Amino acid sequence: xxxGTIIDAAFSAALGPQAIVFALAAIGLNVHFGYTGLxxxxxxxxxxxAAFGLAVTVVTWDMPFWLGIVVxxxxxxxxxxxxxxxxxxxxxxxxxxVTIATSEILRLIFGAVxxxxxxxxxxxxxxxxxxxxxLNPYGDxxxxxxxxxxRNDLWSITVGWTLVAISSLLVFALMxxxxxxxxxxxxxxxxxxxSLGKNVFAYKMQALVLGGVFGGIAGIFHILKQGSAVPTDFxxxxxxxAYAALLIGGxxxxxxxxxxxxxxxxxxxxxxxxxxxxxxxxxxxxxxxxMTNTQASLIRFILLGLGLMLLMIFRPQGIFGDRRxxxxxxx
Amino acid sequence: xxVELSEARAALANVSNEPGxxxxxxxxxxxxxxxxxxxxxxVDVEHIEIQRGVITALIGPNGAGKTTLFNLLTGFDExxxxxxxxxxxSLAKVPAYKVARRGMVRTxxxxxxxxxxxxxxxxxxxxxxxxxxxxFSAAFKSLWSSQEDANTxxxxxxxxxxxxxxxxxxxxxxxxxxxRKLLEMARALMVDPELIMLDEPMxxxxxxxxxxxxxxxxxxxxxxxxxxxxEHDMDMVRDISDWVIVMAQGQIVAxxxxxxxxxxxxxxxAYLGAHHDTDITEIDVADLEAEADAExxxxxxENKS
Numbered sequence: 001x002x003x004g005t006i007i008d009a010a011f012s013a014a015l016g017p018q019a020i021v022f023a024l025a026a027i028g029l030n031v032h033f034g035y036t037g038l039x040x041x042x043x044x045x046x047x048x049x050a051a052f053g054l055a056v057t058v059v060t061w062d063m064p065f066w067l068g069i070v071v072x073x074x075x076x077x078x079x080x081x082x083x084x085x086x087x088x089x090x091x092x093x094x095x096x097x098v099t100i101a102t103s104e105i106l107r108l109i110f111g112a113v114x115x116x117x118x119x120x121x122x123x124x125x126x127x128x129x130x131x132x133x134x135l136n137p138y139g140d141x142x143x144x145x146x147x148x149x150x151r152n153d154l155w156s157i158t159v160g161w162t163l164v165a166i167s168s169l170l171v172f173a174l175m176x177x178x179x180x181x182x183x184x185x186x187x188x189x190x191x192x193x194x195s196l197g198k199n200v201f202a203y204k205m206q207a208l209v210l211g212g213v214f215g216g217i218a219g220i221f222h223i224l225k226q227g228s229a230v231p232t233d234f235x236x237x238x239x240x241x242a243y244a245a246l247l248i249g250g251x252x253x254x255x256x257x258x259x260x261x262x263x264x265x266x267x268x269x270x271x272x273x274x275x276x277x278x279x280x281x282x283x284x285x286x287x288x289x290x291m292t293n294t295q296a297s298l299i300r301f302i303l304l305g306l307g308l309m310l311l312m313i314f315r316p317q318g319i320f321g322d323r324r325x326x327x328x329x330x331x
Numbered sequence: 332x333x334v335e336l337s338e339a340r341a342a343l344a345n346v347s348n349e350p351g352x353x354x355x356x357x358x359x360x361x362x363x364x365x366x367x368x369x370x371x372x373x374v375d376v377e378h379i380e381i382q383r384g385v386i387t388a389l390i391g392p393n394g395a396g397k398t399t400l401f402n403l404l405t406g407f408d409e410x411x412x413x414x415x416x417x418x419x420x421s422l423a424k425v426p427a428y429k430v431a432r433r434g435m436v437r438t439x440x441x442x443x444x445x446x447x448x449x450x451x452x453x454x455x456x457x458x459x460x461x462x463x464x465x466x467f468s469a470a471f472k473s474l475w476s477s478q479e480d481a482n483t484x485x486x487x488x489x490x491x492x493x494x495x496x497x498x499x500x501x502x503x504x505x506x507x508x509x510x511r512k513l514l515e516m517a518r519a520l521m522v523d524p525e526l527i528m529l530d531e532p533m534x535x536x537x538x539x540x541x542x543x544x545x546x547x548x549x550x551x552x553x554x555x556x557x558x559x560x561x562e563h564d565m566d567m568v569r570d571i572s573d574w575v576i577v578m579a580q581g582q583i584v585a586x587x588x589x590x591x592x593x594x595x596x597x598x599x600x601a602y603l604g605a606h607h608d609t610d611i612t613e614i615d616v617a618d619l620e621a622e623a624d625a626e627x628x629x630x631x632x633e634n635k636s
Contacts (some may be wrong), residue, residue: 179469192443196433
């Protein structure tokens, strides 16, 4: 058993690009669900439409990289408007149904054989990250003992954590303002807010767009850090992992999604590495009849699910949440 | 202000007691408002006028359509047909938030406090025209902090007036039922409405708090606002209202001063019941009625003088 490898895997994942993608996506969900109470189950849709906005612009249409970024962000905004206009006047559940359906529709369109010329079919698109990679100032990767990153990852985490920091700052600035107060009030009781002369629909739309833009940034960052845009990456699991990260950290807290995402990936990678080692080699720690090497990679998800259940029972407010706020719930 | 008030009240003296009677200075004027739920005609109001500057009570049995009429007037529900105007401007098809901005603010039968916000945050939300509520200026505190401070001063004054200042930093969800009613009323005042509509302000409030709530409602009128409230508590209706509108089965069946309405046979039949003024443990009904009438007359005399 090599604990160094386990710790390296856990910390590298917690600080690495994958955690950043989920942190950004969860920041968006925090605006939607945590602050405004909008049930967006299709964050993966916002991610995929922005990602393919960039990839299609650069690869298919052969346009500049920065124009692709703009197209990607605009696509996320447009998606928010298209989803919001019919559903935000209705009860919260409708948004949930429509968003999850839309994210699946988008994923299937991007992976469809019929649109192979545009979206690249199930293999997706690549060759759009050249500009991003050329901006990399680092000469080599780093190995700090407990964490190690390749040259590309080092560049990605520099860009990624900067984006997370800017996004968190923006959320902090917005949520302490009267604007943020209106969002939180809408989460509590829409009609009360309406009776005080606030245009609830407009605020929900603004929140949906803002959170969708964070989702778009997450999607673009996701395809840049790996250099390819693959439709199957953007399945519903993506959204639910982001929700898991948000709930672990604590909804309606600025740093909740960020810390939640780090913990999520720390545990996923750490537990995965532990069980993979415990079941490999000539004389494994866990005997073959108990767990085989192929089962080991799945056990982390079982444990994660168990962990989430325990969290919801014993600390429903997440790491950062305020117990008092939760205690009042259900009236 | 006092002169205006007595004028407004005096003006009502000449208003007929027929349903839908015209008022000398109506702030709300509506006609032919109907709303059906399935086969049921929940509201079918031929004509309604609310006098400016006085307290008008809307009473009637359960299911008479009082709350539905409230919802229709404030834009929370859409009527099948009908038109109504606030300060002479039509409110048909105007969304609820715009109705509130024009100065017609309501509270709810089941109080709607924002549980997970503190009391003072609940209050601040009520302020209108906040620069910090616009998305593009929200992120820059310097653009809205001075306005926020001014709103906070106003909110603190109102909290002190409603004796909620000790609860300033508590979550609104931790307040008692009566305190929630107070908070909702205070929050509505942050909007600075001309007409404040209270949906059962006394429901679930203990007798001691009821007294102070009565005082608060009167003080709203005394500072020049118009009050319209729905209530089942006849003591309250008798005590503070200047005019009473009675609804039954969606229609206005009678209106008038509290004294005249409570003596009106139609109202007694539809809502109050013959012995509404007597203690049910008493047996000698006739005696009590005579007593009550005498009392009412005395009160009427008092009000005249």
